[in-house]
Amino acid sequence: MPEPGGYAAAMSRALALAHNGPATGINPRVGCVIVGVDGSIIGEGWHRGVGTAHAEVDALSKLGHGAARGATAVVTLEPCNHTGHTGPCSVALIEAGVARVVYAVSDPGHASGGGAARLRAAGVDVIGGVLARDVQDFLDDWLTAARLGRPFVAVKWASSLDGRIAASDGTSQWITGTAARQRVHEQREASDAIIVGTGTVLADDPSLTARGDGGELLAAQPTPVIVGTRSIPSDAAVFRHPHSPVILPTHDVAEVLRDLRARGFRRAYVEGGPTLISAFVAAGLVDEYLIYLAPSLIGGDRLALGDIGVTTINEQRRLEITSVEQLGSDLLITARPRQAAASTHSEGT
Structure with missing residues (x-):
């Protein structure tokens, strides 16, 4: 598994995946990759709009049962911590058994934020701020609207x-x-x-x-x-x-x-x-x-x-x-x- 500072390439890939999502609407464009214990990408996903699976859940859905255990989820936005059209991604990652979550930008939403704290409380290693400036620029209008x-x-x-x-x-x-x-x-x-x-x-x-x-x-x-x-x-x-x-x-x-x-x-x-x-x-x-x-x-x-x-x-x-x-x-x-x-x-x- 890469060291904490070695996830820039995976985050860059997650950001590329995020571009596939809709540029308008209330939900952010988010991308996620799942990095296996050997450092290779074993799953990818992105959010396709309101009512669809969030990027983390989309990526996990590509894996077989138990395949994410011990892996790292690299996601452009802090995993959400609330139930809306879908359940909280922080819980989905915990239940999948991921060992580490790496994200770029914190979620400023009053209801949706707090996923990082929930993950840490469950014993998941959490790293924030990877490629933060690139993702901030990409999500600028959504982050402003959410804030x-x-x-x-x-x-x-x-x-x-x-x-x-x-x-x-x-x-x-x-x-x-x-x-x-x-x-x-x-x-x-x-x-x-x-x-x-x-x-x-x-x-x-x-x-x-x-x-x-x-x-x-x-x-x-x-x-x-x-x-x-x-x-x-x-x-x-x-x-x-x-x-x-x-x-x-x-x-x-x-x-x-x-x-x-x-x-x-x-x-x-x-x-x-x-x-x-x-x-x-x-x-x-x-x-x-x-x-x-x-x-x-x-x-x-x-x-x-x-x-x-x-x-x-x-x-x-x-x-x-x-x-x-x-x-x-x-x-x-x-x-x-x-x-x-x-x-x-x-x-x-």
């Missing part, structure tokens, strides 16, 4: 270099080019929900679908969420979306996120308009900013953001830029609130 009890929130806007999202007559198509717009559709596809205000629906009549280069619908579609109290025409394009839209007649963005969490949504993609985006920013409910900048100047008062509660320069919302990417002639700047970015970087250290 905060709400969906991970990404806000997106496209603007000119001087921060305008439309000309004075209201026209806005197209500020950015095709490469940037296609990236937006890919980001929509990776989200559980796409959120806009009633003002955007009334002004632009968007379909809120995720589409490919040829206009075809992509395999995964975000659920459209319309926030606000104004009525929407019954023939609006959003009602032809593959998923029925969620209509939330409120201006309370925290209430919106509570509703979406109850629906099992992990990642919310806020597209606008500026009133709605500003409300999320002002409430401190943004985890990631996706800002598309076009090399143009428009001028006027059609700004990407309105009032976010900053009255003096000392109150400005400080961000940390995590990446800058060129898409055609446009830039995609990804940023996070500075405090959240610092917390992310310290995870697992």
Whole structure:
């Protein structure tokens, strides 16, 4: 059996398996490998979504009776310690007779966490933090949602270099080019929900679908969420979306996120308009900013953001830029609130 520091390769394999799981939904993507007493991998598994076997149980199911006794389970996330759609993985591992459990990142869930302590209490050797940074980056949106009890929130806007999202007559198509717009559709596809205000629906009549280069619908579609109290025409394009839209007649963005969490949504993609985006920013409910900048100047008062509660320069919302990417002639700047970015970087250290 490898020494405690020798499980990086097995954890890397478990992380590769985790990528097979669904990128949306309330459950995390988790991978697991079972390492035999001779150091070879004897079982593999991953979590396929709500109601299916967790990664540890999936891996154990590939083994014959008693084959896991004395083995090591290497799993990307701390084994769960609660009964939901399935039983606790910590108990399954104990009953299988594993001698050691190696995991990367602790489970921050109030109900699901604590598996490591339960395993130790049963006499299982437990090692945490193996490849923690890699797994933290992979599970970032789920970990944030689990820690905060709400969906991970990404806000997106496209603007000119001087921060305008439309000309004075209201026209806005197209500020950015095709490469940037296609990236937006890919980001929509990776989200559980796409959120806009009633003002955007009334002004632009968007379909809120995720589409490919040829206009075809992509395999995964975000659920459209319309926030606000104004009525929407019954023939609006959003009602032809593959998923029925969620209509939330409120201006309370925290209430919106509570509703979406109850629906099992992990990642919310806020597209606008500026009133709605500003409300999320002002409430401190943004985890990631996706800002598309076009090399143009428009001028006027059609700004990407309105009032976010900053009255003096000392109150400005400080961000940390995590990446800058060129898409055609446009830039995609990804940023996070500075405090959240610092917390992310310290995870697992």
